[in-house]
Amino acid sequence: MSKQEVTTVGNLGFSKNGLPLEVKYCTKCVESNQRFIGSAPHSDQKSSQKDHIIFDDEGVCSACRYFEYKRTINWQEREEELLELLARHRRTDGSYDVLVPGSGGKDSRYTAHILKHKYNMNPLTVTWAPHIYTDIGWRNLISWIHSGLDNILYTPNGQVHSTLTRLAFENLLHPFQPFVLGQYNVAPRVAMEKDIKLIFYGDFYPEKGIGSDVDFTQKSFDTRLFTRTEKQDLYLSGVHINDLPRHGITTRDLHPYLPLEVNRLSESGIEMHFLPYYLNYDPQRAYYYSTEHTGFEVNPDGRTEGTYTKYCSLDDKVDGFHFFTWFIKTGRGRATEDAALEIRNGHLTREEGVALVQRYDGEFPQKYFQDFLKYVSLDESRFWEIIDSFRPEHIWKREGNEWKLRQQVS
Numbered sequence: 583m584s585k586q587e588v589t590t591v592g593n594l595g596f597s598k599n600g601l602p603l604e605v606k607y608c609t610k611c612v613e614s615n616q617r618f619i620g621s622a623p624h625s626d627q628k629s630s631q632k633d634h635i636i637f638d639d640e641g642v643c644s645a646c647r648y649f650e651y652k653r654t655i656n657w658q659e660r661e662e663e664l665l666e667l668l669a670r671h672r673r674t675d676g677s678y679d680v681l682v683p684g685s686g687g688k689d690s691r692y693t694a695h696i697l698k699h700k701y702n703m704n705p706l707t708v709t710w711a712p713h714i715y716t717d718i719g720w721r722n723l724i725s726w727i728h729s730g731l732d733n734i735l736y737t738p739n740g741q742v743h744s745t746l747t748r749l750a751f752e753n754l755l756h757p758f759q760p761f762v763l764g765q766y767n768v769a770p771r772v773a774m775e776k777d778i779k780l781i782f783y784g785d786f787y788p789e790k791g792i793g794s795d796v797d798f799t800q801k802s803f804d805t806r807l808f809t810r811t812e813k814q815d816l817y818l819s820g821v822h823i824n825d826l827p828r829h830g831i832t833t834r835d836l837h838p839y840l841p842l843e844v845n846r847l848s849e850s851g852i853e854m855h856f857l858p859y860y861l862n863y864d865p866q867r868a869y870y871y872s873t874e875h876t877g878f879e880v881n882p883d884g885r886t887e888g889t890y891t892k893y894c895s896l897d898d899k900v901d902g903f904h905f906f907t908w909f910i911k912t913g914r915g916r917a918t919e920d921a922a923l924e925i926r927n928g929h930l931t932r933e934e935g936v937a938l939v940q941r942y943d944g945e946f947p948q949k950y951f952q953d954f955l956k957y958v959s960l961d962e963s964r965f966w967e968i969i970d971s972f973r974p975e976h977i978w979k980r981e982g983n984e985w986k987l988r989q990q991v992s
């Protein structure tokens with residue numbers, strides 16, 4: 583029986599892995615109602631808790647509704663709010679007063695630079711290392727630091743990380759889950775160690791339409807998914823943490839991945855905020871800003887596989903497999919995500935977006951395929967066997983030797 587076989591129990595209209603059985607596309611952008619995120623380490627994830635995009639009665643996604651709301655925001659008031667927040671945290675004794683987590687991509691570059699130079703803060707940056715650095719990713723990290731910032735590069739044990747990545751690929755078709763968990767945990771952990779009470783993120787949930795209970799005025803991070811209570815069972819890569827020793831991973835290997843206890847985080851007094859709540863953010867503008875002020879370089883190949891853009895997620899050779907596996911599970915890929923955001927920001931028409939999605943979505947990340955297989959110790963036939971076992975029946979159909987999407991945005 584296929585892992586993702588559609589449930590016939592009840593009349594809920596959802597597949598076994600929690601996706602709506604009827605595929606719909608937003609009438610304003612190109613986003614699909616199959617979009618979800620699911621990386622949290624609670625419960626046995628077929629798995630983790632998922633947060634879905636919501637479509638309203640008019641067939642419009644919550645992210646597009648956020649952008650309508652965004653046009654009504656009084657940015658002057660928001661900036662005053664920012665100034666108050668920063669004034670509460672600014673230090674004059676030379677110690678760091680804000681932590682900016684990031685890879686050295688356009689969002690974190692913009693965030694750290696503007697906090698330091700426009701708002702006179704003293705940021706420390708922290709980077710959770712990619713699985714395997716690309717050349718351009720490494721150059722961008724170095725140029726980010728050389729643009730005038732202190733940085734901590736936190737690199738997890740390579741044996742442990744590759745084993746967890748393989749298990750997450752096999753069990754969840756989510757090879758990025760261990761990376762995501764580490765990335766979320768590293769900032770509050772470092773903030774605690776360095777006694778920094780303010781963390782600023784460069785991205786923002788509502789702009790991407792994440793969250794079934796999305797709140798357009800949410801200014802700080804929802805830590806529920808990435809903290810734990812004492813009693814909660816935890817699963818990493820789809821395996822209960824008590825069973826991980828069978829895979830050669832012991833408790834002492836898990837430090838970077840285990841979510842913080844919820845009490846410890848709340849008692850620390852650390853505040854985690856989104857810059858795009860306070861400042862009118864536009865990814866294209868952040869890209870130009872980062873290039874001009876911090877020497878950011880785009881993909882030298884011209885565009886990234888699976889999409890048409892050249893400036894998003896460039897630093898990790900495994901990155902393409904994150905987007906590709908997501909595409910297998912939901913029928914929407916990296917080009918959908920990029921085009922939807924650019925339509926909302928007014929840089930593309932819906933028609934142009936549809937054409938780009940039809941052309942690039944789901945393109946296989948061939949360039950680093952052998953690097954990925956080597957990293958997760960799998961051969962090509964096992965790779966495809968796992969991929970095919972996760973194709974939901976309401977999204978994929980088999981025609982001869984080929985898998986075809988049952989529908990695509992039009």
Ligand SMILES: [Zn+2]
Nearest residue numbers: 608611643646
């Ligand atoms: Zn939309």
